[in-house]
Amino acid sequence: MATVTIRDVAKSYGSAKVMHGVSISIEDGQFVILVGPSGCGKSTLLRMIAGLETVTAGDIEIDGRRVNDAEPKDRDIAMVFQNYALYPQMTVAQNMGFALELAGRKKAEIAAEVQKAAEILSLTPLLGRRPGQLSGGQRQRVAMGRAIVRHPKVFLFDEPLSNLDAKLRVQMRAEIKALHRRLNATIVYVTHDQIEAMTMADKIVVLNAGRVEQIGSPLELYDHPSNLFVAGFIGSPAMNILPAAAEADGVRVAGMIALPVSTALPAGTALLYGIRPEHIVLGEEGGVEAEITVVEPTGADTHVGLRFAGHDLTVVTKDRLAVGPGDQVTVSLCSDRGHLFDAATGQRIIAQAG
Numbered sequence: 001m002a003t004v005t006i007r008d009v010a011k012s013y014g015s016a017k018v019m020h021g022v023s024i025s026i027e028d029g030q031f032v033i034l035v036g037p038s039g040c041g042k043s044t045l046l047r048m049i050a051g052l053e054t055v056t057a058g059d060i061e062i063d064g065r066r067v068n069d070a071e072p073k074d075r076d077i078a079m080v081f082q083n084y085a086l087y088p089q090m091t092v093a094q095n096m097g098f099a100l101e102l103a104g105r106k107k108a109e110i111a112a113e114v115q116k117a118a119e120i121l122s123l124t125p126l127l128g129r130r131p132g133q134l135s136g137g138q139r140q141r142v143a144m145g146r147a148i149v150r151h152p153k154v155f156l157f158d159e160p161l162s163n164l165d166a167k168l169r170v171q172m173r174a175e176i177k178a179l180h181r182r183l184n185a186t187i188v189y190v191t192h193d194q195i196e197a198m199t200m201a202d203k204i205v206v207l208n209a210g211r212v213e214q215i216g217s218p219l220e221l222y223d224h225p226s227n228l229f230v231a232g233f234i235g236s237p238a239m240n241i242l243p244a245a246a247e248a249d250g251v252r253v254a255g256m257i258a259l260p261v262s263t264a265l266p267a268g269t270a271l272l273y274g275i276r277p278e279h280i281v282l283g284e285e286g287g288v289e290a291e292i293t294v295v296e297p298t299g300a301d302t303h304v305g306l307r308f309a310g311h312d313l314t315v316v317t318k319d320r321l322a323v324g325p326g327d328q329v330t331v332s333l334c335s336d337r338g339h340l341f342d343a344a345t346g347q348r349i350i351a352q353a354g
Contacts, residue, residue, distance in 0.1 A: 001186040002063035002076070002153035003028050004049065009058035011044055011210075018044060019210040021058065026203075031180050031187045035197040036207035036233070042190045043158055045207070049188060050079050050156055063153055078147035079156040082163060084139045086131040086146075093118075093127040096145045110149075117145040120182065121175075137168045144179065157189040161196065173200055194234050198222070206230050228272065228346035231339060237277045237303060237314045244273035244340070251340065254309040256288050259335040263349060270343035277303070277316040279337035287330030292323055306331065 004026040011019035019041050026032045034042040047053040049060055051072035060067055067075050086095050096117060097110040105113075118124045121141045131139055140160055147155055157176070161169045177200055180187055191197060197204050198218045206213040206221065206229070214226045218234075225231035231239045244253045246269040250260045253273045263271070281287070282304065290313065294305035302321055306313040308331055315331075323329060340349040 001029050001184060003061075004032075004154055004186065004188060005059070005061040005064075006045070006049070007059045007061070009045070009048065009060060010056045011041070011048065011053065012056045017210065019048075019056075022207075022210070022212055023058075024205055024212065024215065026186065026188060029184045029186055031177075031185075031189065031200065031202045032205060033189045033191060033197040033201035033203075034205050034207060035191055035194055036213075038192060039209075040207040041210040042192075042207050046079075046156055046158055046188060046190045049075075049154070050077055051075050076153040077156055078150050078152040078154075079158065080140075080143050080147050080160050082159045084131070084143045086139060086142060088131050091128055091130055092123060092134070092142050092145075095131070095142055096123075096127075096149055099146065099150055113149040114145070117148040120148065120179065121145050135168075136164050137172055140164065140172060141175070144176075148179075148183070153186065155185050155187045157187065159190055159192070161191070162193075169196075176200065195236055198234070204234075206233060208233075224348070225274075225339065226348050228274075228341050231274050231341070231348075235276060237316065239274045239276055239339070240280070240313050241341075242273045242275075242309075242311055242313075243343070244271040245269065246271060253333065254311055256309050257333055259333065259338065261335060261338065261340070263340060265349070271349065272341040272343050272346075274339035274341060275333055275337065277314045279334040280313065280315045281332040281334065282315060282317060282319075282321070282329050284330055284332040287332040289328050290331045292325055292327045292329055295321060295324060304329075 006024040009022045036042050048055050055068045093114050097114045100110045161172050205215050214230045221234045242254045244251050246263050246265040248267050252258050290306040290308035296303040301318050304315040
């Protein structure tokens with residue numbers, strides 16, 4: 001496997017700049033996910049690593065070797081695409097071994113590599129079938145097998161699960177994680193789905209409009225988002241954001257709830273207060289009243305929509321509530337689990353519970 005270093009990489013199409021000095025360090029054997037909304041530049045960055053897009057400025061290194069001008073075939077990478085890119089007239093075995101055949105490898109060697117990859121991916125009974133006879137999940141495993149047989153230094157995945165249904169996505173997430181553990185592979189993986197990022201990655205890179213917003217482990221990003229964008233993007237349901245203001249002895253949220261949080265900011269400073277849906281308590285004595293707008297039981301927990309001080313809130317609770325839209329309930333915020341952001345810049349403010 002290999003390290004990947006992305007240093008001050010920029011990309012322009014004519015006068016339009018789409019990547020703005022991106023720097024990322026990926027360690028040997030690390031599973032790194034590039035995540036962000038559509039159009040943020042994550043697939044463009046992946047294609048630059050692969051050599052399918054040119055680099056306008058900056059450097060990309062694979063195992064310490066600058067590859068900006070290297071052809072894709074000379075980078076020792078393998079890419080798994082969203083649409084599988086399988087040859088319909090070939091069998092599974094032929095699809096998996098085709099790259100080795102092009103490289104002039106011996107038939108016995110190709111067969112051995114295909115068999116080994118098929119065993120890893122539970123494809124052995126399917127080697128004689130053609131792609132049209134396979135399910136979406138099976139085709140995706142074939143695409144992964146085609147990459148595995150090459151023993152590349154780096155695996156690149158471009159939204160490989162987006163064409164699968166919800167149940168298959170969960171199954172394939174587990175299979176890709178198991179594959180990573182088994183191969184100890186260096187993987188760079190692109191998705192717009194933050195649940196995929198949270199459940200699969202060693203390290204997440206959050207991109208927005210061609211810039212890196214934050215890099216860290218899934219729980220680092222969840223527990224300590226560096227700004228409002230990351231706070232709102234990571235986590236499902238999304239973090240609740242409410243207007244707040246600094247006071248002499250704490251913070252007042254939505255003009256109603258006073259929290260003993262020390263900010264060292266002048267009284268009256270405009271803030272935004274963020275709190276995860278699972279850190280809001282319903283029905284606690286001394287809470288502030290809110291009106292229920294929607295109740296969504298999911299089985300394991302219940303999602304509750306509230307109207308509070310003119311703002312919409314989402315709460316996630318393990319309780320099964322005998323309430324409905326229009327009912328009143330009290331709301332309490334876990335003051336030690338909140339997040340403060342500068343209202344002007346959106347940047348996180350370090351604060352302490354009083």
